[in-house]
Amino acid sequence: MNIVMKWIHLLGSPPYFYRFSGKLLPWLTVICVGLLVWGLYGGLVQAPADYQQSDAFRIIYVHVPAAWMSLFIYVSMAIAGAIGIIWHVKMAEIVCITSAPIGAMFTFLALVTGSLWGKPMWGTWWVWDARLTSELILLFLYFGVIALYRAIEDKRMAARAVAILALVGLVNIPIIHYSVEWWNTLHQGPTVTKFDKPSMATSMLIPLLVMAIAFKVYYFIALLLRMRTELLQRERNSKWVKELVGLS
Template sequence: MWNTIWLFFHKLASPKHFYRISGKLVPWLGGITLIFMLAGLYLGLFVAPPDYQQGQSYRIMFVHVPSAWMSMFIYTFMAVLSAIHLIWNIKLADVMVRGSAALGASFTFLALVTGSLWGKPMWGAWWVWDARLTSELILLFLYLGYIALVSAIEEPRSAARAGGVLILVGVVNIPIIHYSVEWWNTLHQGPTVTKFDKPSIHPSMLWPLLLMALAFQFYYFTVALMRARAEVLDRERRSAWAQDVVEGA
């Protein structure tokens, strides 16, 4: 069993096999994304009742909260991949990091924008220098800094190493974002879903929130694999298998 699993991951590290396997996964992941997205939006917009305090405006959380979760998940995933690339020099790890950066920045930006839209009626201001908001803004700068850094360095290996180091240094910001509402006195509400005892959110609101979180996660893997496939094909364009793919397209 373990030999089979090891063989699978060994093949997955090969650009040729990665391109083939990911090509089969992308349509399935895209279909699952669509199903979860439609179900989450329907339950969140039409089935979930209005909040007794926030009324209809709370529904933006079905986009805001999953976006914030994804901004941290993607960065953490990029940090793991960066460590794998720096330690074992697996090039596909760097490919996935590059394919994830723009998506992570997009989710972070979406979280900040929807948070501002949510904060205006709740706090009376579009932006406050709250610990959670400020650390999330720093996360956006880390994403953009990584994109700018690897774009500025022409030599691919040097760019991958420099970008990986930046990602690993910046990962310290992830626990700061997560625990900011507990470490400091902030306007941002505390955890409601990830509480150990019981989520303080009604199931009619919790289920569409979780469905949207799953939809966003499957969307990320769908698009990240598509971007990684394009990157792999570009890097391997001189190999025989890549030329066969291009000629057969």
């Protein structure tokens, strides 16, 4: 077994993971805050106004990274769920279930900022076009995952049921991404995530990418925090948790 595989196996051990993530979190927080300040200053102050939408386009610096994250977290959740089913890795099950509330939060943020953007630009808060509807279904999928996990008493069993639901819902991800190309929609087509060169000026694009990375780091922080809580709860009777809180 090489050193990388050894390390991955070590991370599967709850006490080791707890200690390691505790050391990682302060650094990640510094990186995340730094990227957020850079991205927001670049997007809200430095980037030029748009030729059509002038300053109103700046909501893109929250809306688009949040929408990307809503898809990214769903895929991570489904992959972690599949690993949990196939290899019965407890840590993967925890990644799967703790990702759901974070993903739901980003989906909600994307829907709300989109709505706030739609009113002044399109002239409406909401339309039932393919992009908006499929993104709303994604929010309901996240809610379904959270509710299903809460509904089943045996948590190992619940994690398996949740993983199946997450894998079934995976079909929605390409639909969301390609909805603006397959059908006529009010929502615009892709600006950045396509094979052509991004149809955005570089001075506007850089803060957008910085914000996207900042949101990814935020997801990682929120995930680690939630995983640590879940681990303490699940392993509350084990020796290492009792030692940690000074009970034995």
